[in-house]
Amino acid sequence: MFLALKEIKHAKFRYALITVMIMMISYLVFILMGMMLGLANENKAAINSWGTSTVFLNKNANGNLSASMLTKDQLPSRLNKHEALVGQVPVVVTRVGSQHKLKENAQVIGLDRQQFIAKEKIALTAGHQAKETHQVVVDEGLRAKGYRLGDRIRLNSSEQKYQIVGFTKDAKLNVAPVIYTTLTSWQQLKGVNNRVVASGVVTDRTEPASRFDQLSRYTAATFIQKLPGYTAQNNTFTFMIAFLMVISLVIIAVFLYILTMQKMNNYAVLRAQGIPAKHLVGATLAQAVILMLAGVIGGIIFTWITQLVLPTTVPILMNWPIIAGISLVLIILGMLGALLPVRMILKIDPVKALNN
């Protein structure tokens, strides 16, 4: 520690530069992580909020809820209280009679108001549950976009007007706010006849495939994996994050390697004088940890500030336990990066001290 700190103190500028670099990389890692979690959440929040355990879809739908259509004859005559019909259709929302043209992409979810999702799972943050056919409860996201309780909205170009009577949170699907309506409204918006009753069946307890033998069964996890773009998006983020972490390892390795190279003659003399190699190795490892720690703490501070100033509409979700975990991994990577210079130090031949 003595040597590590003395050297940093003597060459503040170089160490500061590397720390800033590590800080920027860790900041980028944290922000990407936040975006990944935020977008993932906007893809699936609604599904999670229903307490989804299994999903049953048309066999040809390939796990895609909005591509699935269920007819009455594919279902048992009665559903139990853990099962709910769900109809999904993407729409464009327009506010009626507003000066400013408010237009938003949204996902309509049609529900049977007697089934568990509508009855139990839609937690309101404002207003009341829908009582009449054309009343809707919508995601908070629309409030942030300027929609208010009592606003009348049009879905797609239909003549039918709907009224917003309640807001709910965590109602996001495929990165769009959800509008909860009835299955009848869903049928109209989807343009299907009465024979088609829903897109799928969602259950909040695990049900066997045999329960709906004409349908395909998905666990909540596989259903989410199959959300359009979800897996690809996560993979992209994961790749970027992993690559940045490797870059930080390389930066530390190259930096400490160059510094160690410059000190080899001095280290040979120290070894000749009987200073144990572990003392010199300790200094290098300590520097790797100090650099990483300082950089990561800086990155966390900037991430925290970013979260404070970001508007809530930006889909970034800071998960501090995960950030702490990544920080730990970065510090460990820093120590791995130090292994190259450590190896050089261990291989120093003190005889070289006399043959310069």
Add this chain to the structure above:
Amino acid sequence: MTAIKLTNIDKYFGTGLSRVEVLTNVSFTADLGELSLILGPSGSGKSTLLTIMGGLQTPDQGEVLIDQQNLTKLSPKQRDQLRLNKIGFVLQSYNLLPYLNVRDQFKLVDRVKGKGNLPQAELDHLLTELGIDRLLNQYPGELSGGQNQRVAIARALYTDPQIILADEPTAALDSNRVKVVGQLLKQMAQDHHKAVIVVTHDLRLREFADHTYQLMDGHLTREA
């Protein structure tokens, strides 16, 4: 009193046709309080001999005794320990870490070797004697070549070793400086009661030596 004793040392490098015999049947003794000077042209094996005395290399034949300990029989760790406690090196260059000021060069030694270093009063005295007592806050890069070499000598003496091994300590110095360093080395032997062994091709150091040796074609001979 004998500080170090080498008997019948052989050292060669390489094998077969490329085998070079650097030291042949070298025997040598140095006593506390004396300065031994080993002269030889470049490539004659002076540094090799010094590394063998310091336990940095093992000879192919013969033995090295310091305090009844045979260096060739010690483990690398034990040899580190022995160098730290009993030997001080003064080398041509890189004696001082560039990022430690003079004071911290000594502190580093304290970190590694907690006991047996010079007490503060003696260190202060030594620094004054060497004329470097005002340089404690300076970094090696801020010192002249001569000042650097004097700090290196103080650093070597700080662990209070019985043997000082110096490899070309005057290589980078002008004639006046050579005199000063020669004087210092002699002082180290006489006043501080060390066995000082200097290998060099610098004949100007001859006048300070108690004993002078010639190293030539692998053979060490003592001058009358």
